[in-house]
Amino acid sequence: MILERFFNTAGPTIPADHYHIDLLHRLDWEEIQHLVASKRYFVLHAPRQTGKTSTLLAMMKAFNAAGHYACAYANIEGAQAARGDETQGIPAACDALVNAIDLYLDQPQLLNWYEEKxxxxAPQHLLTQVLQQWAKLSEKPTILLLDEVDALVGDTLISLLRQIRAGYGQRPDFFPQSIILCGVRDVRDYRMHQEGTEVITGGSAFNIKAESLRMGNFTEQETHALWQQHSQETGQEFDPAIFPELWEDTRGQPWLVNALGYEVTWKNRKARDRSHKISLTDYQEARERLIYSRATHLDQLSDKLKEPRVHSVISRILSTDDEETSDLKFDDLQYVEDLGLINLWPSVKISNRIYQEVLPRELTWPTQVMIANQEQAWYINDDHSLNMEKLLKAFQQFFREHSDSWSEGFDYKEAAPQLLMQAFLQRIINGGGRISREYGLGRKRTDLFIEWPLNPEEAMYGPLQRVVIELKILRGSLETAIEKGLEQATDYTQRVGAEETHLVVFNRDPATPWDQKIWQREETYQDRNLKVWGA
Known part of the structure; x- marks a missing residue:
C-alpha cells in the first residue's frame, strides 16, 4: 500500500507526510528576521493546535540553513511537573534545553560541560550559566526558540524569566542574540504567585520583550488551498458547495480544518475510493461525527470554560444580557481571544460555528443525560414532523419544576435559562435533527434554528421542517420585550428560511409567581404568525 499524504491532526506537521500551508508563510517572516538581526527578545503566541511547534521547527531549520546563526528549538513543558518548585523546575528546563542543542546543533562540548557542572x-543561576556557556562555545551567534513557556507556573516561571533577563545585556557574545518565547498566551498573561506577594504578571518579570507576535488561523484562501492539495494529489474532487460551509464552520482554525479533512476523506470509508466525489452531504456527516466524537481538541474546551477569566467572558456571550457586561475587563477579552475561543472584531462572538455548537453542548452535557421521562417519540406527528407546541409546553413544565435546582448546578448561572432550553431540545432532537445556534455579546437574544427531517429514510438530506426559537431574558416591560423579540425573530426567520417561529421570554424575577411566568399567546408581525411563550 502506498501511503498518501494526509490531513494532520496530531503533533508537528511533517511536510513529506502531511498536507500543509507553507509554515513560514503563516507569519511575518521578514519581521522575525529583522527582530533577530536587531538582537531582540520577543514572544510568539497562538491558540493550541494551530501549528506553533511546526512553525518554530521550520524557523530553526531556515535560520540554520542560512548559515549566520546557531539556532535551537527546545520544548520545556516537562518542567511543568515541578509546579512552583524552581529547584526541580529549572534543572528540568535546562535538561531539555541542553539536550535540544546537542540534538539539533551537535555541540557535545556543552553537553559535557553541563553534565560536569x-x-x-544553584537553580537560581543555572539557566543563565547554560545560556552563557552555549554562546561562548558557539562559533556563531545563538538563537533560542523556547516552546511551552506558559506551561510553567509560580517560582519556576519567575526564575526562568528573570534568569533570561539577567543575561540580556551580555548578548550576543555571551548570551543568545535572540530568544523567542512561545506559548498559548502572551507574556502579559503569565500570572505567577510568589510566596508573600500578590500575583506577579509575566510582563514585570520579562520587561525586555520587544514585540508580541500572534500567529493566526488560516485565511479562507489557505483553507481552500489546503483541501485542494488532496484533490491535486489523489484526483478526488470536492463539491464546491462544501467550501463556504467549511469556512464558516472553522474560520480557518487549523486543527478543525485538518480534522474535518481527515473525517471526510478517510474516516468516511466510501471516500477511500478516490473516484468518489465528496458531496456536501458527506461533509455534513463528517461535521456531525467530529462534534459528537468530543475529540481531544474539542474536549479541551470544557477545561478552558472552567477558568475564571474565560467564564467571565463566555458567560456574558451565552447569556446575551447587556446589563451583565459592565464589569468585563479588556484584558480578559484579549486573553480569551488569545485562546482562540472568541473574535473581538467586528463584534465579540464565539470564533467559529463549530465552537458555537460545542460550547453549549459541553456546558449542558450532564444536564442532557440526566433529563428523565422525555422521549423523542412523544413529540412526533403522524407526518413525522416535530410537534413544536407540545414540545414547548413540555419545556415550560420542565422549566417550572427544575429551573431553580438545576440552574444551581450550572457553572454558567448567568446563562442558565438559555442553557436549560438547549439541553432540553438537544435531548429530544439529538440523533434525528440538528440545532444551530446564534448568539453574541450585545445581541440581547439567543437564536436557535431547528432542522428536522420529514422523511426518516432520507434523514437530513431530504425535505426538512425548519423552526426558529428565539430566547430573550425579560428586562423591563414585557410588551416592549415581546415587540422587540418579534422584530428580531422575524428577521432571523427570514434569513434562514424557516416556516415556523417561536419566541420564548424568560422572567428571572424570583418574586413573580410561576402562574404568571408560564403563559402562551399568538402574535402577528409583518403578516407572519408567531407563538410567544413565557417561562
Whole structure:
C-alpha cells in the first residue's frame, strides 16, 4: 500500500507526510528576521493546535540553513511537573534545553560541560550559566526558540524569566542574540504567585520583550488551498458547495480544518475510493461525527470554560444580557481571544460555528443525560414532523419544576435559562435533527434554528421542517420585550428560511409567581404568525 499524504491532526506537521500551508508563510517572516538581526527578545503566541511547534521547527531549520546563526528549538513543558518548585523546575528546563542543542546543533562540548557542572550550580543561576556557556562555545551567534513557556507556573516561571533577563545585556557574545518565547498566551498573561506577594504578571518579570507576535488561523484562501492539495494529489474532487460551509464552520482554525479533512476523506470509508466525489452531504456527516466524537481538541474546551477569566467572558456571550457586561475587563477579552475561543472584531462572538455548537453542548452535557421521562417519540406527528407546541409546553413544565435546582448546578448561572432550553431540545432532537445556534455579546437574544427531517429514510438530506426559537431574558416591560423579540425573530426567520417561529421570554424575577411566568399567546408581525411563550 502506498501511503498518501494526509490531513494532520496530531503533533508537528511533517511536510513529506502531511498536507500543509507553507509554515513560514503563516507569519511575518521578514519581521522575525529583522527582530533577530536587531538582537531582540520577543514572544510568539497562538491558540493550541494551530501549528506553533511546526512553525518554530521550520524557523530553526531556515535560520540554520542560512548559515549566520546557531539556532535551537527546545520544548520545556516537562518542567511543568515541578509546579512552583524552581529547584526541580529549572534543572528540568535546562535538561531539555541542553539536550535540544546537542540534538539539533551537535555541540557535545556543552553537553559535557553541563553534565560536569549542573550539580554544583544553584537553580537560581543555572539557566543563565547554560545560556552563557552555549554562546561562548558557539562559533556563531545563538538563537533560542523556547516552546511551552506558559506551561510553567509560580517560582519556576519567575526564575526562568528573570534568569533570561539577567543575561540580556551580555548578548550576543555571551548570551543568545535572540530568544523567542512561545506559548498559548502572551507574556502579559503569565500570572505567577510568589510566596508573600500578590500575583506577579509575566510582563514585570520579562520587561525586555520587544514585540508580541500572534500567529493566526488560516485565511479562507489557505483553507481552500489546503483541501485542494488532496484533490491535486489523489484526483478526488470536492463539491464546491462544501467550501463556504467549511469556512464558516472553522474560520480557518487549523486543527478543525485538518480534522474535518481527515473525517471526510478517510474516516468516511466510501471516500477511500478516490473516484468518489465528496458531496456536501458527506461533509455534513463528517461535521456531525467530529462534534459528537468530543475529540481531544474539542474536549479541551470544557477545561478552558472552567477558568475564571474565560467564564467571565463566555458567560456574558451565552447569556446575551447587556446589563451583565459592565464589569468585563479588556484584558480578559484579549486573553480569551488569545485562546482562540472568541473574535473581538467586528463584534465579540464565539470564533467559529463549530465552537458555537460545542460550547453549549459541553456546558449542558450532564444536564442532557440526566433529563428523565422525555422521549423523542412523544413529540412526533403522524407526518413525522416535530410537534413544536407540545414540545414547548413540555419545556415550560420542565422549566417550572427544575429551573431553580438545576440552574444551581450550572457553572454558567448567568446563562442558565438559555442553557436549560438547549439541553432540553438537544435531548429530544439529538440523533434525528440538528440545532444551530446564534448568539453574541450585545445581541440581547439567543437564536436557535431547528432542522428536522420529514422523511426518516432520507434523514437530513431530504425535505426538512425548519423552526426558529428565539430566547430573550425579560428586562423591563414585557410588551416592549415581546415587540422587540418579534422584530428580531422575524428577521432571523427570514434569513434562514424557516416556516415556523417561536419566541420564548424568560422572567428571572424570583418574586413573580410561576402562574404568571408560564403563559402562551399568538402574535402577528409583518403578516407572519408567531407563538410567544413565557417561562
Amino acid at each position: 549542573k550539580s554544583s550550580l
